[in-house]
Amino acid sequence: MQKIEAVIQPSKLDAVKDALVEVGIEGMTILEARGHGRQKGHTEFYRGREYTVDLLPKIKLETVVPDELVEKAIQAILSAARSGKIGDGKIFVSKIDEAVRIRNDERGPSAL
Amino acid sequence: MSAMAQTPSSDQVAKLQAQIAAAQSGADNSWMLISSALVLMMTGPGLALFYGGLVRKKNVLGTMMQSFAMMAIVTVLWAFLTYSLTFDSGTSFIGGLHHIFLKGVGLNPDPDYSATIPLQTYMIYQLMFAIITPALITGAFAERMKFSAMALFLTLWSIFVYSPMAHMVWGKGGLLNASLGGRFPTLDFAGGTVVHVTSGVSALVCALYLGKRLGYPREATPPHSVVLSFIGACLLWVGWFGFNAGSALNSGTLATSAFVNTHFGAAAAALGWMAAEWIRNGKPSALGGISGAVAGLVAITPAAGFVKPMSALVIGLAAGIFCYFMVFKVKNRFGYDDSLDAFGVHGAGGTLGAILTGFFASSAINPIFKDANGNTLPSGAVDGNWHQVLNQLVGVAIAWVISIIGTLVLLRFVDLVVGLRVPREHEVEGLDLTQHGEEGYDFAS
Numbered sequence: 001m002q003k004i005e006a007v008i009q010p011s012k013l014d015a016v017k018d019a020l021v022e023v024g025i026e027g028m029t030i031l032e033a034r035g036h037g038r039q040k041g042h043t044e045f046y047r048g049r050e051y052t053v054d055l056l057p058k059i060k061l062e063t064v065v066p067d068e069l070v071e072k073a074i075q076a077i078l079s080a081a082r083s084g085k086i087g088d089g090k091i092f093v094s095k096i097d098e099a100v101r102i103r104n105d106e107r108g109p110s111a112l
Numbered sequence: 113m114s115a116m117a118q119t120p121s122s123d124q125v126a127k128l129q130a131q132i133a134a135a136q137s138g139a140d141n142s143w144m145l146i147s148s149a150l151v152l153m154m155t156g157p158g159l160a161l162f163y164g165g166l167v168r169k170k171n172v173l174g175t176m177m178q179s180f181a182m183m184a185i186v187t188v189l190w191a192f193l194t195y196s197l198t199f200d201s202g203t204s205f206i207g208g209l210h211h212i213f214l215k216g217v218g219l220n221p222d223p224d225y226s227a228t229i230p231l232q233t234y235m236i237y238q239l240m241f242a243i244i245t246p247a248l249i250t251g252a253f254a255e256r257m258k259f260s261a262m263a264l265f266l267t268l269w270s271i272f273v274y275s276p277m278a279h280m281v282w283g284k285g286g287l288l289n290a291s292l293g294g295r296f297p298t299l300d301f302a303g304g305t306v307v308h309v310t311s312g313v314s315a316l317v318c319a320l321y322l323g324k325r326l327g328y329p330r331e332a333t334p335p336h337s338v339v340l341s342f343i344g345a346c347l348l349w350v351g352w353f354g355f356n357a358g359s360a361l362n363s364g365t366l367a368t369s370a371f372v373n374t375h376f377g378a379a380a381a382a383l384g385w386m387a388a389e390w391i392r393n394g395k396p397s398a399l400g401g402i403s404g405a406v407a408g409l410v411a412i413t414p415a416a417g418f419v420k421p422m423s424a425l426v427i428g429l430a431a432g433i434f435c436y437f438m439v440f441k442v443k444n445r446f447g448y449d450d451s452l453d454a455f456g457v458h459g460a461g462g463t464l465g466a467i468l469t470g471f472f473a474s475s476a477i478n479p480i481f482k483d484a485n486g487n488t489l490p491s492g493a494v495d496g497n498w499h500q501v502l503n504q505l506v507g508v509a510i511a512w513v514i515s516i517i518g519t520l521v522l523l524r525f526v527d528l529v530v531g532l533r534v535p536r537e538h539e540v541e542g543l544d545l546t547q548h549g550e551e552g553y554d555f556a557s
Contacts, residue, residue, distance in 0.1 A: 045393055048440035051332045
């Protein structure tokens with residue numbers, strides 16, 4: 001099992017979600033987040049005062065998948081979330097030791 | 113038999129006249145009661161939303177409560193004392209005490225003020241002006257003043273600044289009263305000097321006396337919701353029809369003039385501010401548009417019942433550009449923290465509007481000045497009466513002086529008695545929690 005964490009543009013959420021469902025991923029968690037990588041921010045003006053907004057709204061998507069689905073999931077996210085412009089986001093992948101379904105104590109990949 | 117018209121008896125004529133008077137009174141009274149409600153709507157929710165959206169979210173309720181508190185405090189004060197201090201005949205500078213506890217304020221008209229509506233309608237209509245005026249000041253000391261100090265200061269301000277100024281301009285025998293024989297007849301249709309210059313100038317004094325918010329201007333203090341401000345500003349625009357067109361005190365043609373001018377002034381000023389922003393910053397902002405509209409409404413207030421519609425467009429446009437300049441350039445140049453621009457919009461726009469009223473007042477719209485034989489005299493400079501510009505300057509100067517001195521003395525007093533500012537840690541935590549024990553937005557529940 002591996003955890004895939006993807007930070008993406010909020011406008012790409014629906015496309016990414018559909019792409020993941022398409023390759024057979026059933027569960028995911030979505031967080032509304034703020035952050036920036038190399039993109040930095042933008043400036044806003046309110047009555048003559050300039051504000052730099054460097055933490056921009058992002059969506060962080062988390063899903064834990066069986067090993068055989070990891071590459072498919074990454075490809076799905078890449079194709080759905082990419083615009084080619086700076087600020088498209090990042091994907092992080094890490095190992096997961098255990099998964100437990102709370103309802104019936106099921107363990108391992110079948111609990112996903 | 114021939115169908116010859118019978119000459120009506122004097123009884124019938126008298127009866128007919130009474131019916132006509134009752135019909136006119138009914139029409140006037142209904143418009144004035146609607147106007148009263150519209151002007152109250154300007155404070156709550158109009159101004160409360162406008163100001164509430166401009167502060168950070170930890171201060172939204174504290175800011176709204178300052179406007180709302182005026183709706184309660186000034187009302188009780190008005191019933192007990194300040195109506196009398198404002199509208200009893202008294203001296204040239206302040207009214208007397210004959211009407212305290214609303215003694216003698218009944219359902220019959222007082223012809224000196226308004227011949228066709230109950231005096232109580234006049235009283236409640238004027239109360240709504242007395243409510244919004246101190247509420248406007250709260251924009252200057254937003255996000256840092258104690259609720260107790262704010263309540264005490266604005267109560268005293270209503271007594272010692274608002275009542276004298278309103279008496280001088282609108283009260284019987286007032287020094288500046290244009291229609292009841294004042295020494296320097298100042299044209300102020302709906303409160304350019306009484307409401308906007310007094311509140312705006314007092315706001316500047318408050319901003320200077322209290323000092324800047326913690327971290328200003330280094331730390332960002334952007335509006336937490338321009339959406340709230342947007343709704344508030346649009347409610348102000350609508351409410352302003354009651355403020356200005358209602359100041360005709362009847363439902364006749366003068367109300368129409370004031371209504372049209374009010375709308376034209378707001379529209380031209382919104383365009384003026386947005387155009388200035390577009391040229392200088394590259395983008396017209398929503399906050400700029402609504403700020404411009406309010407500036408135009410402020411500037412047209414003294415002129416609303418005296419000028420022609422094309423003059424209203426000129427006054428509005430001038431106000432939009434001038435207030436933009438005051439807020440963008442002058443405030444940053446001098447570095448005072450007039451947090452929500454109460455001075456930049458109301459003080460500056462009110463002063464400009466009061467002076468321009470002297471230029472554009474036309475006797476064709478409102479023949480306010482008459483000679484001993486009842487012939488109409490010229491109103492403003494457009495009629496050839498350049499002297500009126502001087503009278504307007506006298507009115508403005510008195511409003512500035514009484515506001516500066518009154519506000520300084522009262523702030524000093526309140527500072528000694530209860531202290532003006534919240535402690536540093538309360539300012540960081542926000543007024544909502546520290547002053548009221550609440551939060552405007554609780555996303556956990």
